[in-house]
Amino acid sequence: MKVLYTWGAILLIVLASTTGDILMSHVMKRVGDVHSAARQCGFLTVLRRILSNPLFFVGIVALAVAFYALLFGLSWNDVSLIGPAAAALTFVTNAIAAKIFLHERVDRRRWIAALLIAGGVVLLAV
Amino acid sequence: MTLRKYLVLVSVTICAAVGETLLARGMKQIGNISPRNLPSVIFAVTNPWVALGILFLLGFFVTYNTALSWADLTYVLPATSLSYVLLAFIARFMLHEQISATRWIGILLISSGVGFVTQGPALTAGPEAANVEAAPETVATGNKS
Numbered sequence: 001m002k003v004l005y006t007w008g009a010i011l012l013i014v015l016a017s018t019t020g021d022i023l024m025s026h027v028m029k030r031v032g033d034v035h036s037a038a039r040q041c042g043f044l045t046v047l048r049r050i051l052s053n054p055l056f057f058v059g060i061v062a063l064a065v066a067f068y069a070l071l072f073g074l075s076w077n078d079v080s081l082i083g084p085a086a087a088a089l090t091f092v093t094n095a096i097a098a099k100i101f102l103h104e105r106v107d108r109r110r111w112i113a114a115l116l117i118a119g120g121v122v123l124l125a126v
Numbered sequence: 127m128t129l130r131k132y133l134v135l136v137s138v139t140i141c142a143a144v145g146e147t148l149l150a151r152g153m154k155q156i157g158n159i160s161p162r163n164l165p166s167v168i169f170a171v172t173n174p175w176v177a178l179g180i181l182f183l184l185g186f187f188v189t190y191n192t193a194l195s196w197a198d199l200t201y202v203l204p205a206t207s208l209s210y211v212l213l214a215f216i217a218r219f220m221l222h223e224q225i226s227a228t229r230w231i232g233i234l235l236i237s238s239g240v241g242f243v244t245q246g247p248a249l250t251a252g253p254e255a256a257n258v259e260a261a262p263e264t265v266a267t268g269n270k271s
Contacts, residue, residue, distance in 0.1 A: 029194070033196040034192050075170075083146055090203075098198065098199045104199065109245070116238055117210075119235050120210070120231075120235030124213075124229050
């Protein structure tokens with residue numbers, strides 16, 4: 001049961017946080033650099049611009065699901081397993097999803113970085 | 127990349143590691159939660175360690191979204207992954223765990239991955255970038271009409 005709950009939680013964290021990350025990145029890219037935007041038209045305008053995008057709240061829900069899945073997982077197993085395992089998988093799923101949905105140019109440098117880090121995170125968990 | 131942007135990335139890294147450590151400490155106190163007893167996970171947030179952890183994760187959320195406003199997701203995620211290394215060091219010094227040879231290799235791999243990605247461009251140039259430039263103006267004209 002412990003193994004099932006632990007990996008079920010990890011799978012849910014990966015799916016939910018990938019969804020949340022993609023949505024948040026999309027929303028923030030629409031707003032643009034918040035520092036220069038805030039200097040131009042004020043902090044409140046920037047905040048309103050972020051909050052007026054419904055996808056922001058869908059992203060929050062996804063991240064909340066990931067958060068509670070993490071709490072559930074942590075109640076069954078160590079942070080040194082769940083944190084790295086979920087993170088390593090999320091690096092790979094995010095690189096794929098960012099390429100497909102955000103049209104980011106995931107070049108060889110970024111792939112190598114994502115795989116190096118995912119591998120390193122797995123080694124931390126061993 | 128300006129100094130301010132690097133500071134934002136450093137804040138993301140620190141908030142993530144400290145927040146997760148605090149959550150783990152709180153959940154250790156609370157103990158196992160079975161799926162039959164799932165609503166009790168909601169009350170976990172009343173534990174002081176969990177609450178403090180959430181405060182740090184809020185800081186993480188704000189700085190992380192700031193970074194996403196000027197850098198690609200596939201840049202921000204690797205660039206802030208030193209938080210896992212920091213997490214390992216916190217475990218070493220707070221929980222007095224030994225860092226094994228495998229973990230050192232893991233730390234080395236992560237650090238080289240971070241070094242690798244931060245050498246490259248932070249934002250995808252091209253039609254996507256043009257969209258970003260256009261977006262604020264669209265909003266501004268929308269407000270006027």
